[in-house]
Every structure is written in structure tokens, then in C-alpha cells.
Amino acid sequence: MRLLAIDTSSHLLSVALADDTNILNSEALYLERGQGEALIPLIQRLCNEANCPIDTIQQVIVAVGPGSFTGVRIALAAARGIGLSLNIPVIGLTNFEALTTLDMPYPLCVALDTKRGDCYVQIFENNQKANEPIILSPDSVVALNLPILTDNPALFNQANVRLIQAPECPAENMINVVFRKPTAKRLPEPLYLREADVTVVAPKSIHDS
DSSP states (O other): EEEEEEEOSSSSSEEEEESSSHHHEEEEOOOOOOHHHHHHHHHOOOOOOOOOOOOGGEEEEEOSSSSSSHEEEEEEHHHHHHHHTTEEEEEEEEEGGOOTTTTSSSEEEEEOSSSSEEEEEEEEEEEESOOOOEEHHHHHHHHSSOOEEEEGGGGGGGOOOOEEEEOSSSHHHHHHHHHHOOTTOOOOOOOOOOOOOOOOOOOGGGOOO
């Protein structure tokens, strides 16, 4: 089976291709913006380099968040579009699941930078989630007294904290998660944990002109 994994939920855009047992091609790009414009060309290029035509893909895996509101929607829209056009299944993984591996120390706290001074947090025991995702301050995360898997170690500069750097290409790890949990399949729905930042500007009335 050929798999495609995509993640645009943060500034790190990552894509990976695999067959039943091996990663065929992958890439992670740090982008402040423009994930939507970059995603499909990146998928096409990786498919070409791996001699893996996109119409031979048999399953899509997508990161559903939490993360950037717009970024989550970009990946979900692309994954659903590819799934519909090829009539293949699309699987959603949370960003917490997408970063864990079997060889990590458990119990483990996965703490992802929200870019607002706090963290999206979920605890895993024996590679299985132990709680529902929540938002905590870095100090509260440290107070849990667990190894911390994070995408931003700079948030945790206290002494005696065991930090684990998140994988450089989350999409690769997403494929590995599906390899080891082939029955953990579900339709992709976004996981935001926080409302989007929206600024509403009232239209000018004729009396304001």
C-alpha cells in the first residue's frame, strides 16, 4: 500500500510518501506563511522524485491539530480533496499522536507551542493517551514532573527537565504511527482547542464618510 502523509498545522510544512514498509520520500519546510500555495507542488515533486504517481496513492494521513487554525484547514482540505478524487480513505491523527514513538519514555507529556506563551498538552502512558488535550502554561507542564516531548524546547528552560525534541519531519512519524496501529483509523475532523483569532471590522455607515 502506498501512503501519503501531510501536516500544515504549524510553520513546519511536512509531507511524506511510503509503501507498506518504507518511507519513499519526505521533506519538511519551515514557512511563516504560504503553506496552502506550497503544499500541492511539494506533494507533486516528492511523488515525481520517488517515481510514485499521485494516482497510485492508496491512503492519506493528515494532521488534524491542534495548531494554526488556517494551517489545520489547509491540510484537511487537501487530504479530503485527494481522498475524494482517488476514492481512497483519509485518516486523521492528532498532532500529539503524530509525534510519539514506541521507544519514548512513558508516561510522557507532549507539549506543543501555541505561539501564545502556553502549550497544547496531552499525556501518554504506554503509547496510549491518558487524558483529553488541554492548554497549560510551561510552568504547569514542568510541574507534572514527566519527560516532555516538545516542538519548542526554549519554552522549558528550568533545571532538571527532561526534554525530547519533536521529530524533524512529523509526516514521516505519522506514517510510522499508522504502520504500528493499523486499526486506529477515523475520519479526519479538526482539533482546534482554541477559537481562531478573528477581527471583525464594522462597515462604515454613510454618516461616517
